[in-house]
Structure formats: structure tokens, C-alpha cells
Amino acid sequence: MAQDDSLRPPPAPRPTDSELAILRVLWRLGASTVRQVHDELSRREPAGYTTTLKLLQIMTEKGLVTRNESQRAHVYQARLAAEETQSQLVRDLLDRAFEGSAGRLVLRALESRPASAEELADIRKLLDDLEGGQR
Amino acid sequence: MAQDDSLRPPPAPRPTDSELAILRVLWRLGASTVRQVHDELSRREPAGYTTTLKLLQIMTEKGLVTRNESQRAHVYQARLAAEETQSQLVRDLLDRAFEGSAGRLVLRALESRPASAEELADIRKLLDDLEGGQR
DNA sequence: TGACATATACGAAGGGCTTCGTATATCCTC
DNA sequence: GAGGATATACGAAGCCCTTCGTATATGTCA
Numbered sequence: 001m002a003q004d005d006s007l008r009p010p011p012a013p014r015p016t017d018s019e020l021a022i023l024r025v026l027w028r029l030g031a032s033t034v035r036q037v038h039d040e041l042s043r044r045e046p047a048g049y050t051t052t053l054k055l056l057q058i059m060t061e062k063g064l065v066t067r068n069e070s071q072r073a074h075v076y077q078a079r080l081a082a083e084e085t086q087s088q089l090v091r092d093l094l095d096r097a098f099e100g101s102a103g104r105l106v107l108r109a110l111e112s113r114p115a116s117a118e119e120l121a122d123i124r125k126l127l128d129d130l131e132g133g134q135r
Numbered sequence: 136m137a138q139d140d141s142l143r144p145p146p147a148p149r150p151t152d153s154e155l156a157i158l159r160v161l162w163r164l165g166a167s168t169v170r171q172v173h174d175e176l177s178r179r180e181p182a183g184y185t186t187t188l189k190l191l192q193i194m195t196e197k198g199l200v201t202r203n204e205s206q207r208a209h210v211y212q213a214r215l216a217a218e219e220t221q222s223q224l225v226r227d228l229l230d231r232a233f234e235g236s237a238g239r240l241v242l243r244a245l246e247s248r249p250a251s252a253e254e255l256a257d258i259r260k261l262l263d264d265l266e267g268g269q270r
Numbered sequence: 271t272g273a274c275a276t277a278t279a280c281g282a283a284g285g286g287c288t289t290c291g292t293a294t295a296t297c298c299t300c
Numbered sequence: 301g302a303g304g305a306t307a308t309a310c311g312a313a314g315c316c317c318t319t320c321g322t323a324t325a326t327g328t329c330a
Contacts, residue, residue, distance in 0.1 A: 016286090016287065016288090017287095018287075018288065019287095020231050020232055021231075024232070024234070033307095034308085035306085035307090047289085048289065048290055048291090049306095050289085050290065050292095050308090050309095051289050053307090053308070053309090054288080054289080054290085054309095055287095055288080055289095057308085057309080057310095058287090072295095072297070072306090072307060072308090073306085073307060074307085074308080083243070085232070086232055086233060086240070086243045087243045087246065087247050089228060089232050090228070090240065090243045090244050091247050091248065093224060093228055094244070094247070094248060096152060096155050096156075097155055097159070097220070097221055097224050098221060099159070100248065101250070102244045102245060102248040102249070102250045102254070103250040103251060103253075103255065103258060104221070104254070105221070105225065105244050106241050106244050106250070106254075106258050107257065107258065108218070108221045108222045108225045109225050109229070109237045109240050109241050109244070110237060110241060110258070110261055110262075110265065111222065112222050112225050112226050112229070112237065113226065113229060113235065113237040114237070115237045115238040115241070116238060117266065118238075119236065119237070119238025119239070119241075120238065120262055120265060120266055122238060122242065123241050123242065123245070123262060124259070124262055126245055126246075127245075127255055127258060127259055127262075130245065130249075130250070130255060131252065131255055151316090151318090153317075153318070154317095168277095169277080169278085170276085170277085182319085183320055183321090184276095185278090185279095185319085185320065186318070186319050186320065188277090188278070189279095189280090189318080189319080189320085190318080190319095192278085192279080193317090207276090207278090207325095207326060207327070208276085208277060208278090209277085209278080271330105272329100273328100273329090273330095274327105274328085274329090274330105275326100275327085275328080275329100276325100276326080276327080276328100277324100277325075277326070278323105278324085278325075278326095279322100279323080279324080279325095280321105280322090280324100281320105281321090281322090281323100282319100282320090282321090283318100283319085283320085284317100284318090284319085285316100285317085285318085285319105286315100286317080286318105287314100287315085287316080287317100288313100288314090288315085288316105289312100289313085289314085289315105290311105290312090291311090291312090291313105292309100292310090292311090293308105293309080293310080294307100294308085294309080294310100295306100295307075295308075295309095296305100296306080296307070296308095297305085297306080297307085298304090298305080298306100299302100299303090299304090299305100300301100300302095300303095
């Protein structure tokens, strides 16, 4: 039986570059206040506090983050885990630039950047699973 | 000896979604007129002819495409091959969403979409090469 | 040659993204 | 309880992206 759509949160839109920078901080730090996010972002490059605040407010409206208002300083949290958003972004790029071919995207990725021996082993294991399934 | 930067074309900016849709057409059809690009785009969804024209004009300014004006109907061509732009986009996504880890991106890609047995074999071969180099 | 089809050029509207200034509320401390 | 630090809310400017209408040039054909 299908679930009631009215109870399911709407799909989160693709985050913009700035929003993704904030999501990365939230994934790393976990639930955080605007100040914490802002301080972390400012480590890389200066930015106005209210800019970070405004972005988090907009991200709340979009459903990219959730907000706990029980304290004076609201606490924000990424709504989706890093893995979920990453999968979404990969699928999106697959459709926009690779005609849907995951294989080609993987080739470009492995050519473009060195992966650790450990990661390569993980990938090999995944390949075994995938090929095993269709043999 | 380093090459003279003044002779090297400036790096192409990351294409927007609409621009990427046009690039995909150019990669598939090769050098094309606005009309050809527009007809191909319209197969998927209706769009105004001048919209496609304007986009191609802007893409020319940005250096995403080159334009041959020797005919009345200008002929456009993608400046970078599909593989180059794809690599650029993958590196970009790597930095924006994966903390630079190609391994994690690959895992997400292979989980997200089925790859053909042939592609999986290609990936395995690439893995052999990569691991061979550091053994 | 005149009329029509078709090309490019260009301006502008509308919307989204990013940034920031300012207003206002709340907490802490002396 | 007054003042300063710090929080949220909100509006607006500036820029880019997308779309389209219109003006104008050029080719084609009866």
C-alpha cells in the first residue's frame, strides 16, 4: 500500500554551491548554531554573519535543513545524510552530463583524482557484488 | 618551459544546466547551426528559437563554444570535448560535495545506477592499472 | 523585384542566488 | 534595571540565468 504523500516531506531541491558548503559543515559538525557554522565557514574565507544566517533561513524553507528553535540560538541540522545528498548529486550529474552512464562517470572520476588503496579495494569489492548479481 | 598564458584560451566556466543541455547536443551532432541545435532540443521539450540562439551567443562569449560565421547561419561547435568537460564537472563535484574523495563518489555512482557488464569490466581494468602503479 | 521565410542582434522582464545593512528581541552582567 | 553583546527577522541591491519579443539583415522564389 502506498504511503500518504501528504505526510512525506517534499523532496529537497538540489543545493546551490553556497548551500552545499553549509551542508558540508553540518555533516562534519552535526547539529550546530548559526555562529558555529559561520565560524567554521570563516576558516576558509571571510563572510558576514547575517549572510550565513540568511542562507540557513532559506535552506530551512527549502527543506534542506531542519531547525530547532527551543533555544535562543536556533540549532540547525542537515535534513538528509551526506550519503543521500551525494547520491542525489551524482544521479543529477549522471543525467545532465553523462547520458546516464555511471560507468563513464566512474572512469572520469578515477582518472581525475587519485583514490587511496583502501578506496580502490572497496570499489573492487563493490564490483564483485555487482557482477556476481548478474552472473 | 612554460607556455605563454596570453596565448592559451581562458578556462571555460562551469556550464549551467541549460548550457550543458546544448553541449550534449553539440557533442552528439558535432558542429551545428542554431536551427539544428534547437530542433534537437525541441524533441524533448518545446522552447523558443531565439532562446536557443541567445544561449549560444552567451556561450560563445564565455568560451564554451566556438562560432564559424562564414555562412549566414553560423555554425557552432563545443570548444571542449565531452571527456574534458565531464572530467571538469566530476572534479568540481568532488570538491563541492565529496571532500575530494574520488573513491566515495565512485561508490555512490555505482550504487545509484546500474552499469553495464562491459563498463564494469572497463572499471576493473582501470583499477588494475591504478593499483599496479603503486604496488 | 516584391513578398516571404529565416537568420542574427539586442533589450528587457522575471526569478533565483548571494550579500549585506538595519531593525528588533533577548540574554548577561555590573 | 541599564547597557552591551548577541540572537533572529527582514528588505533590498546586484548579479546571473532564462526566456521572449522585436528589430533588422539576408536569402529564396514566383
